[in-house]
Amino acid sequence: MTAFSSIAALRDACTILPEGDESAARAAAARQGTLTKPAGSLGRLEEIACFLARWQGRAVPALDEVAVLVFAGSHGVAARGVSAFPAEVTAQMVANFEAGGAAINQLADMAGARLCVLALDIGRPTADFTQGPAMDEAQFLAAVGAGWDGVPPGAELLCLGEMGIGNTTAAAAVAAALFGGTGADWVGRGTGVDAAGLARKAAAVDAGLARHAGALADPLEALRRLGGRELAAMFGAALSARRKAIPVLIDGFVCTAALAPLARLHGGGLSHALAGHVSAEAAHRELLAKLGLRPLLDFDMRLGEASGACLAVPLLRAALACHAGMASFAEAGVSEG
Numbered sequence: 609m610t611a612f613s614s615i616a617a618l619r620d621a622c623t624i625l626p627e628g629d630e631s632a633a634r635a636a637a638a639r640q641g642t643l644t645k646p647a648g649s650l651g652r653l654e655e656i657a658c659f660l661a662r663w664q665g666r667a668v669p670a671l672d673e674v675a676v677l678v679f680a681g682s683h684g685v686a687a688r689g690v691s692a693f694p695a696e697v698t699a700q701m702v703a704n705f706e707a708g709g710a711a712i713n714q715l716a717d718m719a720g721a722r723l724c725v726l727a728l729d730i731g732r733p734t735a736d737f738t739q740g741p742a743m744d745e746a747q748f749l750a751a752v753g754a755g756w757d758g759v760p761p762g763a764e765l766l767c768l769g770e771m772g773i774g775n776t777t778a779a780a781a782v783a784a785a786l787f788g789g790t791g792a793d794w795v796g797r798g799t800g801v802d803a804a805g806l807a808r809k810a811a812a813v814d815a816g817l818a819r820h821a822g823a824l825a826d827p828l829e830a831l832r833r834l835g836g837r838e839l840a841a842m843f844g845a846a847l848s849a850r851r852k853a854i855p856v857l858i859d860g861f862v863c864t865a866a867l868a869p870l871a872r873l874h875g876g877g878l879s880h881a882l883a884g885h886v887s888a889e890a891a892h893r894e895l896l897a898k899l900g901l902r903p904l905l906d907f908d909m910r911l912g913e914a915s916g917a918c919l920a921v922p923l924l925r926a927a928l929a930c931h932a933g934m935a936s937f938a939e940a941g942v943s944e945g
């Protein structure tokens with residue numbers, strides 16, 4: 609049983625989205641106005657406190673339960689020489705996640721977050737999208753459903769990330785389908801391909817865009833035909849989080865491209881999400897700009913795995929420490945301006 613029995617049912621779920629708790633957001637903003645600091649002086653920390661209030665539905669939000677979900681998938685397009693690493697690294701890294709040896713294990717620990725890794729049929733790559741749809745409808749809905757089901761109900765914040773050799777090519781193809789342009793506009797070095805590898809990536813994206821041209825006006829079809837299981841799962845998880853009133857931290861280029869169809873289907877589709885960082889992957893800055901997302905960090909990271917999302921968690925904790933812990937002018941006996 610998957611969460612969605614058809615693409616039409618999934619599309620319906622994407623078009624009617626809760627807008628968050630306006631009164632909790634207002635109460636948080638009012639509280640910020642009473643705290644012992646000049647109005648607005650904590651800048652984005654204040655915005656973050658109000659954002660978390662809106663999406664958690666309480667004036668004083670908490671981050672006791674932070675979940676990190678990393679989805680792994682295998683890509684048919686990897687056979688086209690689009691990555692600096694062989695496809696088997698995906699399964700090897702899943703084992704590394706399980707053994708605690710990857711970057712995300714350390715960053716999730718440091719962030720006080722619970723890491724969950726979900727491998728999605730990694731023994732069975734998607735189809736090469738230059739030849740046909742990456743996933744058939746059943747495969748796509750199963751992956752979206754795995755993401756939907758993977759969100760822990762009690763989470764107060766969800767960090768999303770991925771592992772999948774070749775997936776910066778899939779992400780570039782999805783971004784090009786949603787926002788226009790050619791492969792060259794959206795591909796980057798990924799794991800570190802050379803100039804010839806970069807040209808192969810651009811050519812693969814262009815071939816995919818041409819192959820699926822008639823179907824790409826539909827954001828869900830773009831994700832199904834050009835994406836991958838871990839991208840579809842991140843999309844499903846972000847949609848589920850929206851329904852469960854759980855705010856989301858987006859990771860890098862791949863994660864952003866995976867969630868972008870939600871913004872294309874619904875104007876405010878990603879208003880429950882913050883961009884944890886801007887990745888060094890070439891087109892991430894542009895993709896965030898297209899989505900109106902301003903990254904929290906700009907750290908030259910280009911890893912994926914939810915690493916950039918996790919690294920931003922302490923900023924959210926800092927926002928809430930001030931929001932919950934500061935005294936008001938009245939409590940502290942400080943004169944107001």
Ligand SMILES: Cc1cc2ncn([C@H]3O[C@H](COP(=O)(O)O)[C@@H](O)[C@H]3O)c2cc1C
Pocket residue numbers: 690691692693697701770771772773774775776777797798799800801911912913
């Ligand atoms: C050891 C290793 C660990 C990783 N962790 C994340 N990625 C990242 O690199 C991959 C995307 O880059 P490309 O499109 O060039 O293959 C994804 O698996 C992504 O999560 C890794 C890549 C490698 C090699």
Ligand SMILES: O=C(O)c1cccnc1
Pocket residue numbers: 776798799859860861862863887888889892909910911912913
């Ligand atoms: O920004 C990303 O998501 C990214 C960049 C390089 C490799 N893998 C992921």
